[in-house]
Amino acid sequence: MGDGKRAPALGSLTILAYLFLYAPILVLVAFSFNESRLTAEWKGFTLEWYARLLDSPQIRLSLRNSLLVAAVTTAVATAIGTAAALALGRGTLRRA
Amino acid sequence: MTQARSRRTAALLLLLPCLLVLVALFVAPQGMVFEASLGRRSAYGGVVHDWSAANYARAMQPLYLGILARSVGLAAITTVACLALGLPVAYWLALFAPERHRNGLLVLMILPFWTSFLVRMYAWVFLLRSEGLVNVTLGALGLPALSLLYNDFAVLLGQVYGELPFMILPLFVSLEKLDRSLLEAAADRGATPLRALLRVTLPLIRPGIVAGCVLVFVPSLGAYLAPDLLGGARTVYAGSLIQSQFAVARDMPFGAALSFVLTLIVLALLVVFRRPLKAAQEA
Numbered sequence: 001m002g003d004g005k006r007a008p009a010l011g012s013l014t015i016l017a018y019l020f021l022y023a024p025i026l027v028l029v030a031f032s033f034n035e036s037r038l039t040a041e042w043k044g045f046t047l048e049w050y051a052r053l054l055d056s057p058q059i060r061l062s063l064r065n066s067l068l069v070a071a072v073t074t075a076v077a078t079a080i081g082t083a084a085a086l087a088l089g090r091g092t093l094r095r096a
Numbered sequence: 097m098t099q100a101r102s103r104r105t106a107a108l109l110l111l112l113p114c115l116l117v118l119v120a121l122f123v124a125p126q127g128m129v130f131e132a133s134l135g136r137r138s139a140y141g142g143v144v145h146d147w148s149a150a151n152y153a154r155a156m157q158p159l160y161l162g163i164l165a166r167s168v169g170l171a172a173i174t175t176v177a178c179l180a181l182g183l184p185v186a187y188w189l190a191l192f193a194p195e196r197h198r199n200g201l202l203v204l205m206i207l208p209f210w211t212s213f214l215v216r217m218y219a220w221v222f223l224l225r226s227e228g229l230v231n232v233t234l235g236a237l238g239l240p241a242l243s244l245l246y247n248d249f250a251v252l253l254g255q256v257y258g259e260l261p262f263m264i265l266p267l268f269v270s271l272e273k274l275d276r277s278l279l280e281a282a283a284d285r286g287a288t289p290l291r292a293l294l295r296v297t298l299p300l301i302r303p304g305i306v307a308g309c310v311l312v313f314v315p316s317l318g319a320y321l322a323p324d325l326l327g328g329a330r331t332v333y334a335g336s337l338i339q340s341q342f343a344v345a346r347d348m349p350f351g352a353a354l355s356f357v358l359t360l361i362v363l364a365l366l367v368v369f370r371r372p373l374k375a376a377q378e379a
Contacts, residue, residue, distance in 0.1 A: 007192045010192060011192065014188045024220055024222075040231075080114050083111070
């Protein structure tokens with residue numbers, strides 16, 4: 001805003017909202033390094049699960065499929081969507 | 097051909113792929129689903145095409161009406177909760193966030209949306225289960241465990257979590273366009289911040305509020321992932337009900353009819369709220 005105004009209550013609420021949005025994801029990432037498989041107790045740091053991920057051929061195949069679908073979908077949707085947006089947005093469909 | 101006409105032809109050609117996709121992947125399948133909803137289930141889970149309104153009559157039974165009503169309730173509460181939480185955040189972002197950080201903060205808010213919705217729901221399962229992080233932490237502090245998962249609370253939490261960015265963004269767009277001098281004028285005339293909010297800000301950002309509410313309410317009505325993963329077997333909402341018709345009960349015509357009842361609910365709401373919606377479109 002430029003005039004140095006502050007709103008501490010709103011600002012705090014915003015921080016809480018961002019924490020709310022990120023907490024589950026960050027927790028999940030943090031515990032992906034957890035030694036314990038079953039519980040949510042921290043048993044120690046390990047990269048074992050990531051090693052297993054990279055070793056598994058099924059996971060690699062699934063990842064490849066997902067990336068392929070995502071890439072093709074993005075390309076096709078962007079092309080068709082941009083074309084439609086050009087047609088609708090430029091207003092050339094309106095009678096002169 | 098005149099230049100105007102050739103430009104029109106070009107525009108129509110550009111629009112054609114989109115129209116083809118819409119017809120082939122949306123209109124036609126919806127038509128087929130509606131036609132199926134008029135039929136009935138065959139012995140092996142297929143569709144028998146003898147048309148009647150039997151499925152719709154069955155959908156009006158108290159058992160199913162109750163589930164539909166609960167879904168409308170869930171969608172409504174989700175929308176109100178997203179509005180209550182989203183409006184202050186959007187307000188701070190639009191009016192108080194430092195100029196140079198604003199875009200970064202916006203991207204930061206949309207970023208979770210780029211991770212898989214399924215994974216984000218499982219993250220909540222990880223947090224809320226009886227042996228999940230919350231209860232483990234409570235146990236470590238000597239506090240009793242809480243039953244936070246497989247109930248309506250968890251479903252609402254997950255749904256709000258997923259839909260919040262869809263409320264914040266339209267609100268932010270509307271708030272950013274707000275003329276600050278109007279707020280200053282209100283303050284000069286002695287309005288408290290609350291009065292300025294109610295009398296000046298809210299009426300002016302009505303298009304953003306309407307857009308946010310629509311973007312949150314409609315998907316929440318047919319929500320499936322949050323109710324299924326976080327609600328467990330005891331809580332049944334429309335999304336799970338329809339899915340079980342197709343997957344478990346193998347009664348596709350009835351599932352189709354239930355889907356169309358949901359569509360009709362949305363259409364009814366669009367008619368009831370047509371004037372605020374039209375005003376929002378024009379702004």
